[in-house]
Amino acid sequence: xxxxxxxxxxxxxxxxxxxxxxxxxxxxxxxxxxxxxxxxxxxxxxxxxxxxxxxxxxxxxxxxxxxxxxxxxxxxxxxxxxxxxxxxxxxxxxxxxxxxxxxxxxxxxxxxxxxxxxxxxxxxxxxxxxxxxxxxxxxxxxxxxxxxxxxxxxxxxxxxxxxxxxxxxxxxxxxxxxxxxxxxxxxxxxxxxxxxxxxxxxxxxxxxxxxxxxxxxxxxxxxxxxxxxxxxxxxxxxxxxxxxxxxxxxxxxxxxxxxxxxxxxxxxxxxxxxxxxxxxxxxxxxxxxxxxxxxxxxxxxxxxxxxxxxxxxxxxx
Numbered sequence: 001x002x003x004x005x006x007x008x009x010x011x012x013x014x015x016x017x018x019x020x021x022x023x024x025x026x027x028x029x030x031x032x033x034x035x036x037x038x039x040x041x042x043x044x045x046x047x048x049x050x051x052x053x054x055x056x057x058x059x060x061x062x063x064x065x066x067x068x069x070x071x072x073x074x075x076x077x078x079x080x081x082x083x084x085x086x087x088x089x090x091x092x093x094x095x096x097x098x099x100x101x102x103x104x105x106x107x108x109x110x111x112x113x114x115x116x117x118x119x120x121x122x123x124x125x126x127x128x129x130x131x132x133x134x135x136x137x138x139x140x141x142x143x144x145x146x147x148x149x150x151x152x153x154x155x156x157x158x159x160x161x162x163x164x165x166x167x168x169x170x171x172x173x174x175x176x177x178x179x180x181x182x183x184x185x186x187x188x189x190x191x192x193x194x195x196x197x198x199x200x201x202x203x204x205x206x207x208x209x210x211x212x213x214x215x216x217x218x219x220x221x222x223x224x225x226x227x228x229x230x231x232x233x234x235x236x237x238x239x240x241x242x243x244x245x246x247x248x249x250x251x252x253x254x255x256x257x258x259x260x261x262x263x264x265x266x267x268x269x270x271x272x273x274x275x276x277x278x279x280x281x282x283x284x285x286x287x288x289x290x291x292x293x294x295x296x297x298x299x300x301x302x303x304x305x306x307x308x309x310x311x312x313x314x315x316x317x
Contacts, residue, residue: 042206048234111254133290
């Protein structure tokens with residue numbers, strides 16, 4: 001049975017989802033060195049599919065999907081899974097971390113604009129201020145990083161930047177379409193169906209890359225990292241995001257995407273041994289200020305919430 005989470009729980013789900021996305025984007029770099037991009041994406045969807053087999057079963061209380069819902073499910077997978085994975089992994093390999101971080105900082109603004117255009121959501125001054133804080137914070141964070149890369153990488157940087165921005169558009173579309181889907185399907189059903197579509201779309205390219213690939217040469221630690229990547233990318237992050245969207249407008253949820261590049265940088269510091277400078281710490285502070293702007297209720301909203309009783313539900317069982 002499906003329940004609507006409280007706002008506080010929904011915020012936590014959204015923040016954790018984007019934090020995991022940032023973590024697996026950073027940790028996918030060593031995987032992309034070992035596996036071809038399409039093979040890596042295919043294995044990711046396969047691992048996620050195995051973990052969500054029982055989620056595919058249609059609940060008895062769920063209404064049959066309309067043609068419109070089926071189209072949205074396909075678009076959610078095609079844009080948010082298939083294209084996002086290809087564009088992000090390929091783009092990060094071709095451009096610098098500085099450029100990728102600055103471009104990813106535009107995600108909240110793009111989600112807010114798409115929500116305003118397609119969902120007719122009202123974008124208040126606080127949300128726009130939060131978007132600005134997120135963009136400023138992540139921009140500072142990215143600019144604080146030293147530039148790396150050979151001349152060959154720098155020559156292809158323009159294409160890498162374009163691919164990362166394409167991933168931004170895919171991520172924003174994913175958030176907006178997901179808001180529509182949560183009105184008719186449970187988070188578990190959405191997660192499992194769009195992963196199945198992703199696996200089907202990636203299978204021809206994945207099988208082509210698998211032919212002749214030396215799987216025996218892959219180290220055990222790399223396989224463990226691949227399992228984490230598959231579960232995080234296909235199962236945990238999608239379910240957490242869809243659960244949060246049940247209670248939060250898409251534009252407001254978009255502010256939490258600042259956690260994506262922030263968490264990627266934290267993984268670099270904690271796991272890869274990078275240093276955290278004063279500018280980077282300031283960037284974290286500005287980004288978190290944006291999240292607070294978007295999530296702390298106003299007096300009028302607090303009064304309205306306090307007048308409601310019995311409205312807080314539980315997560316889906």
